[in-house]
Amino acid sequence: MSHDNAIVFVVDDDISIRESLELLIRDAGWQPEIFESAQEFLSRPRVFVPSCLILDVRLPGLNGLELQKRVAVDRPDMPIIFITGHGDVPMSVQAMKAGAVEFLTKPFSDTTLLSAIKEAIDRSDAELGLEAEMQSLRDRYVLLSSREREVMALVVRGLLNKQVAFELGISEITVKAHRGQVMRKMNATSLADLVNIAARLNAAR
Template structure:
């Protein structure tokens, strides 16, 4: 297999490429290719075997044969979507067609490769898939940490946060809540510190990520 290309996969043991293909010889050749490029690879001969083992706990990309005994690759793609899983998928097939390709790509596949394909085409697609899953995991971890910080706010701090991000001034918030403006300032300062927002724009972005902002009415 020819790996001489200007595009290289950066070795990363904290990622994993899962190859699911019932053709043992072909599957093992893909695993060797991936490992030669510095990637950790796991091979399975069926979707059922992979599901039984569970996905790796790291940025992951699936290299998935379209047609296999039991669940097909496209059916498994639908299963993952229904379960809310965003694992990136690269489809490989020996007998693809345009409708099948369109279906897979519309459902979010990274690439649809028809055998025989260039090694580098697969490696390039794997790079995209791993980068996408890494970004997704980092975003989920960041959002989880943000939710945890929001949960630590007192009910009054949360109420003030909601008014602040809607553009209310301290005096207006004080009048609405029946407290002094000084008290609002103290709670606001504590809230900003706890949620780790350095500015009002940053606080607004956090509130947006937490879906705290009221939805804008759709224009008719």
Template structure:
């Protein structure tokens, strides 16, 4: 049997199956290796719970009495629910298997299935969910850093990401080059980047990259110093 998941907080595995014996046996198996488990007799019970966003994996029976597991899977996909799904069925139906996998199921297991096969599928689903949550956390962190920038720092960020030099940015924004350097330094510190390449990547993620547009010789031609 697979070892207990080495995580600081046990991932939540949800089981939707209209067979009470199946729910009970799966719950016992998953709890025995350290997963948190919630079971439901049907899709509506699952949707009415607080487990939808918290779940790291959904084990879903295809045949749920009057409900259709594949249709419910599609509803979850359509609603942008990101929970990884493992479909189980008492019948090895190849067309349904293909349909389920195309819709994004992590795995399709015909009953009866080996414990190791289920646990391997669950481990893969939990791993996918952890990567998704890590990505979401990283994206949120980037967004929060960007929100700390002043309007002027955001302008400088977009222009730096577009490839403009400090003197070109100064011309575009009617600033002195020294002032641009100050804004640029503050922006880099707040965004926590170590290179222009990293800044370009973050700007692309945020959708704030500006189109390059420079003065022909990139040198201000106005008399006197541009305003601060």
């Protein structure tokens, strides 16, 4: 997949770092967006294209590790690459445990950074794909009538049509009709597929 529309955000309070990274990112074919502080970055609305964040650990105000916690909640599809002039082992361990793609100590090579950006953009792209898929499932589930939802819940538990009919106090023919509608609306190709869809919807709640 082309990542021409991917955005690489940079948050660093050193203007020379910001400017050099901006040039490097643009030359590599991505769109750079540069910020001086965590607060300035947070005022930028979330984007729904593949993206990543290059983040200095030590920032005035909200520091990099604190911003990482905010991003994990508000922008879960945005992987983070940390850069620092004075990192220590506990700090890097904390950042990596919280999901950072890379923790680079300045000076680092352009190749190393570009490789980390590519990995982060790929990860973001995959996350956005899963998110879109889940939203599609939710949108389809909303189209089910309350009776169709009841039938779906019992069917995925493994009940036969006649058992579902008994549970709901309706005829087996009616159950079959509702079951057919559920399969069609949820775009399920088999019972196993429907069970998988139901599990994903429950996990996302």
